[in-house]
Each structure stands twice: as C-alpha cells, then as structure tokens.
Amino acid sequence: MALVELRNISKIYYVGDEEIRALDDITLDIQSGEFISIIGPSGSGKSTLMHILGCLDSPTKGTIQLDGTLLHNASPAQLAAFRNRKIGFVFQFFNLLPKLNVLQNIELPMVYSSVPARERKERALNALKMVGMDNRAKHRPLQLSGGQQQRAAIARALVNNPRIVFADEPTGNLDSRTGEAILDLFLQLSREGRTIVLVTHDPEIAAVTPRRIEIRDGKIAKTLDPKLAGLETK
Amino acid sequence: MNLWITISIGFKEIWAHKFRSLLTMLGIILGVSSLVAMSALVKGMENGMREALIAIGGLEKVRVEAQEVPAYQEHLADQAVGCTINDVYALQHSAPLVKLITPEIDLYRTTVSRQGKYFNPFVVAGTWPSAVEMNQHVVQYGRMFNDIDDSNARSVCVIGTATRDALFGAPDDIGHEIIPLGDRININGQLFTIIGMFKHYESEQARLERELEKNQPAGTSKGSARSRGHGHSSGGFVFWLKNATIYIPLNTMWIKFRTATGTNNIPDPRLSSLTFKIADINRMDTALQQAHNVLMHTHNQIEDFAFRTMENWSENITAAIKNARLSGGIIAAISLVVGGIGIMNIMFASITERIREIGLRKAIGATTFSIFIQILVESVVIAVIGGLAGLLNSYGLVKLLTALSPTNNAPQITFVAMLVAFAFSAGVGVVAGLLPALKAARLDPIEALRYE
Structure with a gap:
C-alpha cells in the first residue's frame, strides 16, 4: 500500500459566482521512500496540492489516505496531530521564530507533541547533527546565513521523525551554490530512506528527483516515472 | 502542550x-x-x-439625659423629679438587661488651679468608681476613689493627663513626666487631693507620631513654638476630652458643690446624667424599653428623660x-x-x-x-x-x-x-x-x- 493515496481530488473555490478549480480530479500515489518533485508555474495548483497533501487544507471532493488513515472529515485537532507527527514542512522563507535560538526552534514540534524536555534536547541535537549544524545550536536564526537557516528548518521538519517531508521552494530564497548544497542534503536524506516531496517552479531543481509530476491548470499534465521510463530496475 | x-x-x-x-x-x-x-x-x-x-465607651453605652417635659404632660411639669440616684437603684434592681450603671453630676465652667496655674476643663464630674469601667479608663498611677471615699465624701480626685499637663507641665515641655499623686488642686476654690491619674489616651497614629518626634534630635523645631490647639480633628478631640477628665466622688460633688449653690439648704438631688451599659448589643431595643418602663415608674410617669445611644453616630x-x-x-x-x-x-x-x-x-x-x-x-x-x-x-x-x-x-x-x-x-x-x-x-x- 502506498504511503499517500490521492483519489479524484478536486479543490474548488468560488469567487462570486465564478467557479475556480484549483485542483481538478487528481489521482496520485506516493510510495514510502520516494523523492518526488511537483513542478508547475505559479497558479498551477501545485501549492494547493501540497497543502492538501500536508493536511493544511482539505479537498472539496475526493479522498486522501495518509499512512493507512483515511483523512475524511477529520477534525482540525486530528489534522494538527497528523501534521505534528507524520509530516514535516520546509518553507521558502525558512519560517524560523526569530526570538528562539536554533535549538529551541527545532524543539518546537516536539513541544506540541509533549515530548519531555530532556528528550527534546537530545533529539533536536541529533537532528542538527543530521543537517551538519550541531555547532550552531545556540545561535539566533538572524545570526545565520540563509543556507544555515534552511538547514535548521530542515532539522525542524525531521525532528519528529515524520513519514513524509514537504519542501515548498526550499531553494527559492537562496543563491545557487547554497541551493545546490540544500538539494544535496535532500538527496542524502532521500538515500537514508526519507520520503520527500519537493515543490518548485524550477525544472532544473526538479531534475534532481527521480520522479517528477507536472501540474498545469489543476491537472497532472506530465509525469516522469523512473519505473515507467525504465530508468530504474527495481 | x-x-x-x-x-x-x-x-x-x-x-x-x-x-x-x-x-x-x-x-x-x-x-x-x-x-x-x-x-x-x-x-x-x-x-x-x-x-x-472604643475611647468613648463602645456602642452598648446608653446615656440617660434630662429632657423637657413633653407638651402633652406640660401641666405636670412641676411634679417632674428629674433623674436622681433613685433611678440608678431602680434600674439596678428591675432592669436585668442593664449591666452597669454610673450616675454623674457634672460641673461646668469650673476653674481648676494650682500655684498660679489655671485650667478650665470642659467638665468636672462627680461619679461612682464604676465610671472607670464605664468610660474605659485605665488608672496608670495611684488608684480610683472607692465606695468608702464616696460615702465619706472625701475631697479626692482622679485626673487625666491633659489636666496634669495644664497644672503641672507637660512632659514634652519640661522634659520629664510629673506624677502628681498626693498634690492638691483647687476646684472652684475647694481643695482636692489627687489620688490617681489615668494613662495618656491617644490614637494609634498620634502615638506613632509622638514616638517619631521623640527620636528627632533636639533643636530641630522650625520657628517659634506654638500651640496647635486641642485636638486637630474630631477623632483627636475625642481623645483630648478623655485626657482632660477630672473625677471626684458623687457624694463629694453633691455636698460640696450642690449645697453651696442651692437656694435652700437641701442639696439639689438631680443627676446631670446617668449612663448604663446594656448586656447584649443585639437586644438594644428590648433593653431600652425595659429601662424606659423602669424610669417611667420612678419619674411619676412623666417622660422628662431621653436616651442617647451611639447608634446614630456609628451608623x-x-x-x-x-x-x-x-x-x-x-x-x-x-x-x-x-x-x-x-x-x-x-x-x-x-x-x-x-x-x-x-x-x-x-x-x-x-x-x-x-x-x-x-x-x-x-x-x-x-x-x-x-x-x-x-x-x-x-x-x-x-x-x-x-x-x-x-x-x-x-x-x-x-x-x-x-x-x-x-x-x-x-x-x-x-x-x-x-x-x-x-x-x-x-x-x-x-x-x-x-x-x-
């Protein structure tokens, strides 16, 4: 069974009488351990898709099953718990809280899952080590470079050991060299077995991932599946 | 969380x-x-x-005062007896809710003097030893006169500190406290021996201020000395009045001051007032009714007296x-x-x-x-x-x-x-x-x- 199963997902907004289909009948499976990119120009619906995948939003039509649980009519509190335990987010603008130091920022998801303080610190330090930032634990986010901030944000996304990590334009706010380093980090995490979904408008970045899904006008326009293309043998 | x-x-x-x-x-x-x-x-x-x-004796204190004969009894006015010592005995025996009774004959506009120093107290009171308990006095030096002093009409008096201050000098002015036991003073020309003095009464605030001033080094006072008058406020006045007390035995008062001023040689038997305490503050109305009934009897059914309680004041x-x-x-x-x-x-x-x-x-x-x-x-x-x-x-x-x-x-x-x-x-x-x-x-x- 796939880690994420989307079946006939539609997201419809109404502006006045006009119907806007942000997502139109999308069916998609994501297997555990995959490294996927969702690409598309702005306004294509890729962000809406990511929000629905990330339990931040719910679809107008269709069903979504995440890690064996059907997210149908889930309460906001259940969705919050899902985001907390099963999902990690990496954002374009890092979204680290400026008043907390790096370690405290990384501890934040565990605060909301009531992990005891000592374990929180231990796990946060481990996550920092994973992204190569263990010497910056006591720094404030604004004392770090963009690349370091994004590494800290990735550590925060990983700290609760989520089933899937969503990265929304993670290199969009970085220069190309730092961006490459961040992509290398994602590749390395992918090799370690993490499921990662990369959302971007940049085909060059999407080229890093084995599987690519292109969204246009709310529909899946093109997929590059390594298995279907015969690029991968397993 | x-x-x-x-x-x-x-x-x-x-x-x-x-x-x-x-x-x-x-x-x-x-x-x-x-x-x-x-x-x-x-x-x-x-x-x-x-x-x-508390200084004036608490809520349960009731004062019986002489009052003009009411209009409907005007024709009986010449038979009105006023408050006399008989009322005191009658209340003692017949009004169980009345606890403590003190008669008083007051002498106003008196001059008290000693060795060229004069003092005009508001009142000199002839009373019973129970006045100490009634008015919450504390005898700090000497003693209160007793029943024997009263029945023998001895010329003794017990004074408050304000009286002492006026006649002997205040501790603040002369630097040490004079305890004038055994000294004699003139009250309207009659010699009295001081046998007791009350403690100095003051509010908690006044006491603190006084102690503060005592600790100040001498010579820091600004300008010429001046008297601030008696009592700077209504509360202070209550305490000053209490300190200016002069008590003499009731019989002494009667014999020495009433015979001398009467037009015949039978001393005027009327009391200025009598004060009683009631046993239970919650039964004030019942107690007053009881006292009223008793007093109507001794007053030949003429209502020439009135009760004054502290209730209005307190309310x-x-x-x-x-x-x-x-x-x-x-x-x-x-x-x-x-x-x-x-x-x-x-x-x-x-x-x-x-x-x-x-x-x-x-x-x-x-x-x-x-x-x-x-x-x-x-x-x-x-x-x-x-x-x-x-x-x-x-x-x-x-x-x-x-x-x-x-x-x-x-x-x-x-x-x-x-x-x-x-x-x-x-x-x-x-x-x-x-x-x-x-x-x-x-x-x-x-x-x-x-x-x-």
Missing part, C-alpha cells in the same frame, strides 16, 4: 517587547495600586473611628465608610478596566505582528486550542506581572497620599484588599486576552503562512 512552556513563551514575548509591555502594564499597575491604596485609606478611617468609638460613620469604599472601588475598577483595554489592544497588535509565527506553529502541529491558550497566557502574564507590580507600588502610593494629605488615621494595607486586587487584575487579563486569543486561534494556517 505543557502549561509551563506556554507561560515561559509568554514571559519571553513580554521580555522581547519590554517597553511596550511596561506601558501596557502601567494601566494594571495603577488600577491595582489605587484599589489597594483606596482600601487602605478606608481601612485607616475605619480603624480611627473604631478607636474613637453615619458606617455609611460614610461604605460610600468611600464604593466610590473608591468604582474608580479603581474603571482604571483596571482601562488597563484591560490596553492589554487587549496590545494583544491584537502582537498577534497581527506574529501572524506568520502563528501559521508556522499551526503547520508544525499546534492545535487551535494551544494557540488560544498561548495568547491567553501572554495576556494573563502581562496582567499578573502588572498586578504584582501594582501591589508593590501600592505601598508607595499610600505613602504619597499620606504625604499629600496627612490624616489622623494611618492607612492600613490589608491582605484581603491585596488578594482581591490581584485576583481582579488576573481576571482582567483573562477577559482582555479572550478576543485576541480567539482571533489568533481561528487563523487559517495557509493564509497565515503567506501573510507578509
């Missing part, structure tokens, strides 16, 4: 905006300290009144205190509410600043409830810190108020007032935080994360 972490987040948020938080707290600080200071002032007033009430004071408490409380509550509005305002500003933070917190798993609690706790933390600072500040405020308008009654900060004010400030924090917390909790995480 751990409550301690939420509270510590609140503290951090406040610390990050020190100046803004301080300004916000100011409203609460002022509200709490004015609430405490107001109640301290009222408490001081209350204490002063209670002291004065007026209670009403005044209640009014002061109410108006002060309302003003303080208004300033607390204003402080609460300030908190609400700043919390709205604060969440608008932190929309992205709230969005992020929601994205990483914060529930609506935990965001709500976080904002609420921040609001309550501001209010509670403000409340604590207000409690500290109230001491200063009370000092300031006392310095600006000195009163005879030292304000007293009570624990209950502090508790109420503090609870009120915490409550204001909760109420002020509700709306901003609700607004923050309802934010849509996607919108909030996109917010610029």
Whole structure:
C-alpha cells in the first residue's frame, strides 16, 4: 500500500459566482521512500496540492489516505496531530521564530507533541547533527546565513521523525551554490530512506528527483516515472 | 502542550517587547495600586473611628439625659423629679438587661488651679468608681476613689493627663513626666487631693507620631513654638476630652458643690446624667424599653428623660465608610478596566505582528486550542506581572497620599484588599486576552503562512 493515496481530488473555490478549480480530479500515489518533485508555474495548483497533501487544507471532493488513515472529515485537532507527527514542512522563507535560538526552534514540534524536555534536547541535537549544524545550536536564526537557516528548518521538519517531508521552494530564497548544497542534503536524506516531496517552479531543481509530476491548470499534465521510463530496475 | 512552556513563551514575548509591555502594564499597575491604596485609606478611617468609638465607651453605652417635659404632660411639669440616684437603684434592681450603671453630676465652667496655674476643663464630674469601667479608663498611677471615699465624701480626685499637663507641665515641655499623686488642686476654690491619674489616651497614629518626634534630635523645631490647639480633628478631640477628665466622688460633688449653690439648704438631688451599659448589643431595643418602663415608674410617669445611644453616630460613620469604599472601588475598577483595554489592544497588535509565527506553529502541529491558550497566557502574564507590580507600588502610593494629605488615621494595607486586587487584575487579563486569543486561534494556517 502506498504511503499517500490521492483519489479524484478536486479543490474548488468560488469567487462570486465564478467557479475556480484549483485542483481538478487528481489521482496520485506516493510510495514510502520516494523523492518526488511537483513542478508547475505559479497558479498551477501545485501549492494547493501540497497543502492538501500536508493536511493544511482539505479537498472539496475526493479522498486522501495518509499512512493507512483515511483523512475524511477529520477534525482540525486530528489534522494538527497528523501534521505534528507524520509530516514535516520546509518553507521558502525558512519560517524560523526569530526570538528562539536554533535549538529551541527545532524543539518546537516536539513541544506540541509533549515530548519531555530532556528528550527534546537530545533529539533536536541529533537532528542538527543530521543537517551538519550541531555547532550552531545556540545561535539566533538572524545570526545565520540563509543556507544555515534552511538547514535548521530542515532539522525542524525531521525532528519528529515524520513519514513524509514537504519542501515548498526550499531553494527559492537562496543563491545557487547554497541551493545546490540544500538539494544535496535532500538527496542524502532521500538515500537514508526519507520520503520527500519537493515543490518548485524550477525544472532544473526538479531534475534532481527521480520522479517528477507536472501540474498545469489543476491537472497532472506530465509525469516522469523512473519505473515507467525504465530508468530504474527495481 | 505543557502549561509551563506556554507561560515561559509568554514571559519571553513580554521580555522581547519590554517597553511596550511596561506601558501596557502601567494601566494594571495603577488600577491595582489605587484599589489597594483606596482600601487602605478606608481601612485607616475605619480603624480611627473604631478607636474613637472604643475611647468613648463602645456602642452598648446608653446615656440617660434630662429632657423637657413633653407638651402633652406640660401641666405636670412641676411634679417632674428629674433623674436622681433613685433611678440608678431602680434600674439596678428591675432592669436585668442593664449591666452597669454610673450616675454623674457634672460641673461646668469650673476653674481648676494650682500655684498660679489655671485650667478650665470642659467638665468636672462627680461619679461612682464604676465610671472607670464605664468610660474605659485605665488608672496608670495611684488608684480610683472607692465606695468608702464616696460615702465619706472625701475631697479626692482622679485626673487625666491633659489636666496634669495644664497644672503641672507637660512632659514634652519640661522634659520629664510629673506624677502628681498626693498634690492638691483647687476646684472652684475647694481643695482636692489627687489620688490617681489615668494613662495618656491617644490614637494609634498620634502615638506613632509622638514616638517619631521623640527620636528627632533636639533643636530641630522650625520657628517659634506654638500651640496647635486641642485636638486637630474630631477623632483627636475625642481623645483630648478623655485626657482632660477630672473625677471626684458623687457624694463629694453633691455636698460640696450642690449645697453651696442651692437656694435652700437641701442639696439639689438631680443627676446631670446617668449612663448604663446594656448586656447584649443585639437586644438594644428590648433593653431600652425595659429601662424606659423602669424610669417611667420612678419619674411619676412623666417622660422628662431621653436616651442617647451611639447608634446614630456609628451608623453615619458606617455609611460614610461604605460610600468611600464604593466610590473608591468604582474608580479603581474603571482604571483596571482601562488597563484591560490596553492589554487587549496590545494583544491584537502582537498577534497581527506574529501572524506568520502563528501559521508556522499551526503547520508544525499546534492545535487551535494551544494557540488560544498561548495568547491567553501572554495576556494573563502581562496582567499578573502588572498586578504584582501594582501591589508593590501600592505601598508607595499610600505613602504619597499620606504625604499629600496627612490624616489622623494611618492607612492600613490589608491582605484581603491585596488578594482581591490581584485576583481582579488576573481576571482582567483573562477577559482582555479572550478576543485576541480567539482571533489568533481561528487563523487559517495557509493564509497565515503567506501573510507578509
């Protein structure tokens, strides 16, 4: 069974009488351990898709099953718990809280899952080590470079050991060299077995991932599946 | 979500905006300290009144005074006997609710003199030894005259410190205290031996002031010495009056002063007043009725007497205190509410600043409830810190108020007032935080994360 199963997902907004289909009948499976990119120009619906995948939003039509649980009519509190335990987010603008130091920022998801303080610190330090930032634990986010901030944000996304990590334009706010380093980090995490979904408008970045899904006008326009293309043998 | 972490987040948020938080707290600080200071002032007033009430003998004291014969008994006026010693015996035997009775013959416009020094007391009273208990006197030196002194009509007197001060010199002026036991004084030309002196009566406040002055080095007084007059306020007057007491035995008074002034040689048997205490303050009406019935009997059914109780006086004071408490409380509550509005305002500003933070917190798993609690706790933390600072500040405020308008009654900060004010400030924090917390909790995480 796939880690994420989307079946006939539609997201419809109404502006006045006009119907806007942000997502139109999308069916998609994501297997555990995959490294996927969702690409598309702005306004294509890729962000809406990511929000629905990330339990931040719910679809107008269709069903979504995440890690064996059907997210149908889930309460906001259940969705919050899902985001907390099963999902990690990496954002374009890092979204680290400026008043907390790096370690405290990384501890934040565990605060909301009531992990005891000592374990929180231990796990946060481990996550920092994973992204190569263990010497910056006591720094404030604004004392770090963009690349370091994004590494800290990735550590925060990983700290609760989520089933899937969503990265929304993670290199969009970085220069190309730092961006490459961040992509290398994602590749390395992918090799370690993490499921990662990369959302971007940049085909060059999407080229890093084995599987690519292109969204246009709310529909899946093109997929590059390594298995279907015969690029991968397993 | 751990409550301690939420509270510590609140503290951090406040610390990050020190100046803004301080300004916000100011409203609460002022509200709490004015609430405490107001109640301290009222408490001081209350204490002063209670002291004065105790000094004049308490609520259960009833004075029987002579009164003009009422109009419907005008034709019987020549048979009215007035209050006499018979009334005292009748009450003692027939009115069980009457506990203690003291007759009194008062002598007004007297001149008391000793070796060229003069003193005009308000009254010289001829009375029974029980006057000490009745009027809550304390004999500090010597003794009160006793029944034998009374029945032998001895020329002895017991005086208060104001009388001593006038005739022998006050301790403050001559530097040491004179205890004039055995000395003789003239009361309207009659020689009396002082056999006892009462202690010096004063309000708690006056005592503290006096002790403070005593500790000041000599020679610091400004300008020429002047008398501040007797009693600087109504409360002080009560104490001065009590200190100016001169008591002589009832029979002495009767024989020495009534025979001399009467037109025939039968001394005038009428008492100036008689005072009794009732056994149970809650049965005041019954007791008065009882006394009334007895006295009507001894007065040949002519109502030439009236009762005077302390009830009216005490009711007026209670009403005044209640009014002061109410108006002060309302003003303080208004300033607390204003402080609460300030908190609400700043919390709205604060969440608008932190929309992205709230969005992020929601994205990483914060529930609506935990965001709500976080904002609420921040609001309550501001209010509670403000409340604590207000409690500290109230001491200063009370000092300031006392310095600006000195009163005879030292304000007293009570624990209950502090508790109420503090609870009120915490409550204001909760109420002020509700709306901003609700607004923050309802934010849509996607919108909030996109917010610029």
